[in-house]
Each structure stands twice: as C-alpha cells, then as structure tokens.
Amino acid sequence: MNRIKQKLSEDKKILSIYFTAGYPKLDDTVQIIQDLEKSGVDLIEIGLPFSDPLADGPTIQESSTAALKNGMHTELLFEQIKDIRKSVSIPLILMGYFNPVLQYGVEKFCQKCEEIGIDGLILPDLPLDVYQEEYEALFKKHRLINVFLITPQTSDERIKAIDDASEGFIYMVSSASTTGAKSGFGEEQSSYFQRISNMQLKNPQIVGFGISNAETFNQATEKTKGAIIGSAFIKHLTENGVDSIGGFVSQIR
Amino acid sequence: MSYHADEKGYYGEFGGAFIPEMLYPNCEELRQNYIQIMEEPSFKQEFQQLLKDYVGRPTPLYFAKRLSEKFNTKIYLKREDLCHTGAHKVNNTIGQILMAKKLGKHRIIAETGAGQHGVATATVCALMGIECVVYMGEIDIARQAPNVARMKMLGAEVRAAKSGSKTLKDATNEAIRDWINNPVDTHYIIGSVVGPHPYPDMVARFQSVISEEIKSQLLEKEDRENPDYVVACVGGGSNAAGAFYHYLDTPEVGIIAVEAAGKGIHSGESAATSALGKVGIIHGSKTLLMQTADGQITEPYSISAGLDYPGVGPMHAHLYKSGRGEFISITDDEAMQAGLELCKLEGIIPAIESSHALAIFEDRKFKEDDVVVVNLSGRGDKDLQNYIDYFKL
Numbered sequence A: 001m002n003r004i005k006q007k008l009s010e011d012k013k014i015l016s017i018y019f020t021a022g023y024p025k026l027d028d029t030v031q032i033i034q035d036l037e038k039s040g041v042d043l044i045e046i047g048l049p050f051s052d053p054l055a056d057g058p059t060i061q062e063s064s065t066a067a068l069k070n071g072m073h074t075e076l077l078f079e080q081i082k083d084i085r086k087s088v089s090i091p092l093i094l095m096g097y098f099n100p101v102l103q104y105g106v107e108k109f110c111q112k113c114e115e116i117g118i119d120g121l122i123l124p125d126l127p128l129d130v131y132q133e134e135y136e137a138l139f140k141k142h143r144l145i146n147v148f149l150i151t152p153q154t155s156d157e158r159i160k161a162i163d164d165a166s167e168g169f170i171y172m173v174s175s176a177s178t179t180g181a182k183s184g185f186g187e188e189q190s191s192y193f194q195r196i197s198n199m200q201l202k203n204p205q206i207v208g209f210g211i212s213n214a215e216t217f218n219q220a221t222e223k224t225k226g227a228i229i230g231s232a233f234i235k236h237l238t239e240n241g242v243d244s245i246g247g248f249v250s251q252i253r
Numbered sequence B: 001m002s003y004h005a006d007e008k009g010y011y012g013e014f015g016g017a018f019i020p021e022m023l024y025p026n027c028e029e030l031r032q033n034y035i036q037i038m039e040e041p042s043f044k045q046e047f048q049q050l051l052k053d054y055v056g057r058p059t060p061l062y063f064a065k066r067l068s069e070k071f072n073t074k075i076y077l078k079r080e081d082l083c084h085t086g087a088h089k090v091n092n093t094i095g096q097i098l099m100a101k102k103l104g105k106h107r108i109i110a111e112t113g114a115g116q117h118g119v120a121t122a123t124v125c126a127l128m129g130i131e132c133v134v135y136m137g138e139i140d141i142a143r144q145a146p147n148v149a150r151m152k153m154l155g156a157e158v159r160a161a162k163s164g165s166k167t168l169k170d171a172t173n174e175a176i177r178d179w180i181n182n183p184v185d186t187h188y189i190i191g192s193v194v195g196p197h198p199y200p201d202m203v204a205r206f207q208s209v210i211s212e213e214i215k216s217q218l219l220e221k222e223d224r225e226n227p228d229y230v231v232a233c234v235g236g237g238s239n240a241a242g243a244f245y246h247y248l249d250t251p252e253v254g255i256i257a258v259e260a261a262g263k264g265i266h267s268g269e270s271a272a273t274s275a276l277g278k279v280g281i282i283h284g285s286k287t288l289l290m291q292t293a294d295g296q297i298t299e300p301y302s303i304s305a306g307l308d309y310p311g312v313g314p315m316h317a318h319l320y321k322s323g324r325g326e327f328i329s330i331t332d333d334e335a336m337q338a339g340l341e342l343c344k345l346e347g348i349i350p351a352i353e354s355s356h357a358l359a360i361f362e363d364r365k366f367k368e369d370d371v372v373v374v375n376l377s378g379r380g381d382k383d384l385q386n387y388i389d390y391f392k393l
C-alpha cells in the first residue's frame, strides 16, 4: 500500500511539513527529511525550487531563489535523495511547478520518483483536465498519488470532480491567497471548513496556507484530517538553520 | 489548419490554461463570458465609440514613399503610434476595461515592463473611475521614470515587483499573485497575447481592429484587401496578433514576425524566443520560452523594454512551429539605425520596438511591386533617452 494512504488510514491528525530543497544550504535536504521524521511529523513535502513560483508568497519565493542560487536542480535533488529509503519510512511528496518536470521529461521524472520511493506529487499548475487526458495513466503506472488543490472559491461541482480524480487526500487551501499571505483563521474559514466537511468527500482533506503554530494547526484540523506548514517552517530554517527542527515541530503539537 | 484558438485556448500544441486552482474561478468566469460579452451590441457600440473618439481610430495607413524608394518595394505603415497614449496597447485596455465593467469588477491590476501597457491601463481606469494597481519590476521602475510618473498622474498606484529578476516577468508574477489574493472584485488586464486561456484569444480579438482597418484602407489605396506581407515586432505578440489577425487564414499574405536579438542571438543577451526558446510553461500558457535545461525561466535582454519578455504568445509559437509565419530577429544596433532612418526619411520617430520591424528591409528583400504593411506599433517619445544615449545626441 502506498505510504500516504497507509498514513491517512491511521486514527490521528496529520502534520505535514513543506520545505524547499537546497535551502538554507544546498546539502541540507537529507538532514531535514531525517530530522522531520524523528520529530514525529507524518508527511513531508519536498519543494523543487522554480524561478517563477506564482502561487507562492515572499517567504517561499525567497527560499526558491536562494536554493537555485545555491545550485539546486532536479537531477541533483534526485541524486541527494537516491538512498533516502534506507533511512526513513515517512511518506514523501515532491511539490513543484510543472515546467521543470516537463523539461526533465514527465515519464522519466515519474520513473525516477518510483525508483527513489517518492509517494506522491503536488504540481499546482498542472490542471485537472490536462492531468486526466495526458498523465494520469503514467502517474498510476509509477504508483504516484497526484494531489489536487481546492480553495474557498472552488465550486461544489468542481470539488466533486476533484474528489473523484483524487486518491489519497485533497489539499485544501485555507483562503484565497498565495502561501504565507495570511495567518490565523476567521469566520470565513470556519464556514468553508464546515461546508467541505458537510460534503462528505471520499478523500480526506489536509489544510494548507496560513498555518504557523499550535493554535492554527488545531483550528485547521478540527474538521479535517490534517494540516500543512510551509512558510513558518522556512522562516524557522532561515533564522535557526537546520539544528533545531525538533524544537519547531514540538511547538506545533 | 487553424491559426485561431480552439475552445480550450490551444493554437496547435500551444496555449491552454496551466494555472493553479486558486486562479481557476477567475479564468473560468472570463472564459465562459468573454465571447458572449464581446458580441453584445451594447459592448460593441461602446468599444467602437471609444476607439474612434478617445483613441483616435482608425489610425492612418500611410504609404511611406521615401522609405519605399530606398528599399525598392511598396511599404505602408500602419500608424498605431498615433493612438492615444502612443501605442497599440490602448486598443486592448479599452476592450478589457469594458469587459471588467460588464463582469462587475471594481478594481484593476496590470503588469508592465517599459510602462506602455501600465500607462494604457492607468488611462482607461482614469476614464472609467476605477481603482488601478500596476506592478512593475523594481529595475524597470528605475529605468522608465517618465512612464512611472505618467501612471501616477493618471491616478494609478505603481507597486514595485521585488522578486526574482525584478523585471517584466516578475511584475507579471506579482500581478497574478495579487489576483490570487483578490479573486472576486478584481480584473487582471494582461498587456499582451500571453497568459492562460482566454487571455491570448481575448487580447488578439481586441487588437484585431488593426488588420480589420488595414483591409479596408488597402482596398481604398491599392484596390486590394490583401498585402503581400504584414510585418510586426513581437514582444508578447499583441500588436503582431492584431496586425496578422484577419490574414491568418489567407495563405497568400506572408506573415513576418520580428523578434529582438539584443546583442546577437547567441550573445547570451537576447530576446529571440523563437530561435532560443523551447516548449514550456510560462504565466499559465504552454508556449516557446527561454529557459535553462532544468526548466528555470531565464531573463531576456533587448534594448527595447517592450520586447524584453522570455516567451511569446501561443499564437506566435504556433505560427513559428507550423511554418505559417516567417521569423526574423534584429539586433539592438540594427533596430536603432532603422529607427533613426525612419526619422530622417519620413519624419516619424518610432518606438524602438517598432524599429525592429522596420529594420528587416536591410537584409530581407522584396519585389518591386510587393505591398508590404509594417505595423508601426508605437511612437518614440518614451524612448528619447535611449536614442539620446545611443546616438550621443
């Protein structure tokens, strides 16, 4: 069974952490993954940096720019994590924009992911219809779960279509925003969380964007399966480097 | 073969809407409504009235006698430089501001490189009394001060894009991010035939007035609707799309797209996308773009800020790939000389973008009785400092 599905079947809230590969330092990737697993995180999203990350706010943008400047690229990331399954068993998702994947070759990319033991992909600018027409068979062949996003503006009809196309979980963007743009949840989010919960989707939902601490983690997971922290973790890495990852995670739960 | 967008916004293999889900409702609202709105009589009437009374259309089709003599062929100039605000850009912003009103939007955002599209957007927002925010790369703000001042005088807020390379592509990223954060009340006026579907098709339709006019004007002057060639410079490709539009499916009309070679195609400082680009995704569109082997988008270079974009619109990628269009690239030096030559021969100071289109005659020869229409996309006022620096005037 795919590690993501295995993890989702456990009776607990999921804490997922995003980081940008190649940041703060080019060779930090493996240590960050190992330390996150040790700290009790449930799922890791490894960000493949891109020159033009248009769904991301300043924090993740800056980490991407820095990572590229450090020399990160697709082949190097694969090289860095080629033996990662010897040391960790946590589910791993690669998250990035579609263009670098397209240039690497989508088939070759999927093959490489399977070899290494990557469990899923999040490619925010690969739209649902293109995925279904051109890539779904390929992703499935290489046992990769493709994760789709929904937002407060996504219509019920489209949420159902996304739910049908998903296996694993749905990435629920907490508000109309880029990453790291807002913090804290209000009335609007509560009613959105409630609305989605009422839809009784077949896939569990994990909330992302705007989660930075124990309070927002608890709010976000009240009606959902879990939450993703990105910008807040990147900020932590910027300020503290990679030596106190356990400390960051223990503040969340 | 069709050279127009299909229902999903594809021109051959290029186009589409490669957008994150956060943008889906915005683009979908536009996609479902744009054609219908453009075909409403009240929309058409208002659009045409403004093009006539406010923009100053139709722009003349001028027979450039001395230029024609020099190159021994018949050269006509489509005078988009005489549009209000000094370039073709305003045709699109007039159309889109009316579209935004029909969609009930209260706030406009735009990106700009040189500032021409920013000025054209600020202008129509002032005209309609709508709030306007223009994103501009921090580096461009410094090098295009007069246009920044114009936008401010017109009541727009100019926000510096400080991410990435701090130029046009980053200003576009920032505008898209703004749209993600303001999905309901805001309309994004893209300045060229780029971006996700339906933008390339919508902008091309608004600009198509250029070739519509060329047809009737040429009929009057030459007793024929079709020239032998239409020539236009390509940054994102909107003035070219407008000049080519009604000739796309007329194979007798040769289509010539002119890109900026900068300091030379292989100098590492160029914006010649058709020569240097590979298929990829930029700003939500699958097209030809300049990028590293790893798929990172690279920074182009041209002396002309309006041609300094790392991609081309999907229509042009398709024209290139299918062979329908002839693509020529022109260096900074060639363009500057051609610009100065037009001043001396015809008394017209062209925008440096347009000078690229004029520069092809040195090497690309035409028959004596060929009718060649060059789209003179803009005037050179905005480029005065560049001309001064280059020619040490």
Ligand SMILES: Cc1ncc(COP(=O)(O)O)c(C=O)c1O
Pocket: B086, B087, B088, B089, B113, B114, B115, B116, B117, B191, B192, B193, B233, B234, B235, B236, B237, B238, B239, B240, B305, B306, B307, B351, B353, B354, B377, B378, B379
């Ligand atoms: C005068 C002029 N011509 C051409 C362009 C290039 O844009 P496009 O290729 O969309 O026509 C610009 C852009 O700023 C411009 O100002």
